[in-house]
Amino acid sequence: MGDISVAEHSFSNTQVPAHEIPTASDINFEPLHARYALKLVTESLMIWAIPSIAFTVLLAIGKIESSFLAAPWGFALPLAVLPFIFIICSLEARHAGYAVREQDIHYMSGVIWQKRVALPFNRIQHVEVERNPIERFFGLSTLKFFTAGGGSADMKIPALSEDDATKLKSFVLKLAGEADDRA
Numbered sequence: 001m002g003d004i005s006v007a008e009h010s011f012s013n014t015q016v017p018a019h020e021i022p023t024a025s026d027i028n029f030e031p032l033h034a035r036y037a038l039k040l041v042t043e044s045l046m047i048w049a050i051p052s053i054a055f056t057v058l059l060a061i062g063k064i065e066s067s068f069l070a071a072p073w074g075f076a077l078p079l080a081v082l083p084f085i086f087i088i089c090s091l092e093a094r095h096a097g098y099a100v101r102e103q104d105i106h107y108m109s110g111v112i113w114q115k116r117v118a119l120p121f122n123r124i125q126h127v128e129v130e131r132n133p134i135e136r137f138f139g140l141s142t143l144k145f146f147t148a149g150g151g152s153a154d155m156k157i158p159a160l161s162e163d164d165a166t167k168l169k170s171f172v173l174k175l176a177g178e179a180d181d182r183a
């Protein structure tokens with residue numbers, strides 16, 4: 001065995017002044033795939049359709065008795081939600097993105113309830129590509145990152161092309177392995 005220098009393995013924990021701490025706004029997030037908004041609209045319309053159809057059928061067969069809804073426009077009431085679905089899905093898609101840095105990966109999402117997640121590579125133990133039927137239809141994938149101690153994903157990046165998801169998975173696993181080797 002060779003001599004190991006104490007200087008090579010010494011621990012350092014120097015304080016960083018508050019004004020030198022980088023902010024999240026310094027990170028340049030990559031936008032998600034352009035078809036993400038269409039995927040969100042499709043999922044939302046599928047969910048919206050169930051109560052809308054039920055409401056329309058109940059109104060048509062007379063199970064909903066209301067002078068307010070008795071007018072013919074009562075049947076158009078569920079349609080009033082449609083513009084909001086398109087606007088919200090478009091905004092959600094526009095405000096989501098990810099960033100890969102040397103030591104970690106970041107994901108941001110949300111318009112009203114904003115969320116930013118950072119995951120260091122040395123914590124990642126498993127990465128998985130998921131494609132539900134709607135994602136397959138739009139040619140998209142979700143990349144899921146897992147750390148120790150949990151059965152659910154610690155971070156999910158939706159709306160990546162299948163090729164981008166596979167490349168990013170390999171890249172992250174390579175860096176996660178290198179981070180483990182350094183630990």
